[in-house]
Amino acid sequence: MGSYSYYPGCSQLSSAEEYGDSAVAVAQALGIRLEPLPDWSCCGASSAHMTNRLLSVALPARNLARARERGGDLVVVCAACYHNLRSAQIELLEDEEMASRLERVIGSDPRFRGRIVHLLDLIYEVVGLERLRERVVNPLRGLRPVSYYGCLMARPPEMMEGDNPDHPRRMDELLDALGAEVRPWSYKTDCCGGSLSLTRTDLVVGLVNRLFEAAEEAGADSLVTACPMCLANLEMRQREGKLTFGHEHDLPVFFFTELIGLALGMEEADSWLSKHLMDPRPLLWRNGVRTGGRRPA
């Protein structure tokens, strides 16, 4: 189903390695070839736009120039990278003064006119629900997840093409096609506070706890995300919630790509899941979903 330029993003090389690995493997299994941009660099994340406007366009621009040289569309898996690359693209195509200034600095043309697309949307559009459903050999029956988009994929509303920014549905539909019993809830696009996770942990623990409470109230046993910052923050700060609020939440958090791989019966799924701070495998085993790894006695 074609070959695409791919922007991996820093987290996917380290703390969210399982996201990068599962994204590339699952895309490949579905006939989508992801080719990393040569010598890509960090998009600047929140720190660039919060402190320096030019930097917040220039750091993505270096990558957009590479995407332009390669041609075609650019696939992104991290919600923050997606948000920053798209915001910068709009800026560069609308502000000619900015574009030519940065062209001088970078030494190549940053006016990328291709589409910047999140892998979730690409799979939804190019593979489609029907074909995905046909590929499922290990249905996620019994799993009751809520889909959690977080803020950066959904806002501003222009970020969300083809889905409702207030009530996005695509992830629910994908998970449903995998056999999961997706639960409805109202917190899909509420912020988890990821950018303040280290600096104002006290505040973030409250926000994370609120999300887990709402998920439990909705009858969910897990959360599914398409953002490495959300996943890291939800896993790291869930535990502290136990101390602060005296209430235990034990909801694992998945990347949507891991669940696709699992449902497709991919052997690697176990190694992805084993990297989570909160091991999601016992929940899957309880529901009779095979992960490919060895079950504890």
Next chain:
Amino acid sequence: MIKATGSGLEREIEARCGERVRLCFQCGKCSTGCLFTPAMDLLPHQAMKLVQLGQEERLLSSRTIWICASCVTCTARCPNDIDVAGVIDALRQMALEKGVRPAERNVPLFHSCFLGNIRATGRISEPVLMGAYKALSGDLFSDIGLAVEMLRKGKIKLVPSLVRGRREIRRIFSESGGKGAVGKG
């Protein structure tokens, strides 16, 4: 008819990010939807009012500008299409440029460590970022158990991934005047 008058601060914000804060009529939707208000000293709609009134000092020394997590809910809900989160970004940038002492010291410190990491290697290396931030903030021990757990799970790569085009990255930083190191303030 809305005239192009208003406080100097209003005009400065417009020059920086293109947002016309004078359009704000104080409906308060930005504040009602904001999840971070419990830690703010000015609610988002109050911050917009203070921009209209030119109260630069109060804004730049507020907690609010550093507590905003840029989740962009306010922007999405503003009936006058003001990018409220973009205005907050502009206020943060001004505070740093003017050397205003930040009410939330660790937030800009974290950003500065983050950008310093990009300037040095082109990509974020979590141990480099965490090490720098923990050392400079003095908050050394809060997440130590977590760090051990992450190392054990292979989530922390000790060897940073280097971008070849680091000269380009440095040019980007010098052109933008981005600190990328512990700057003033």
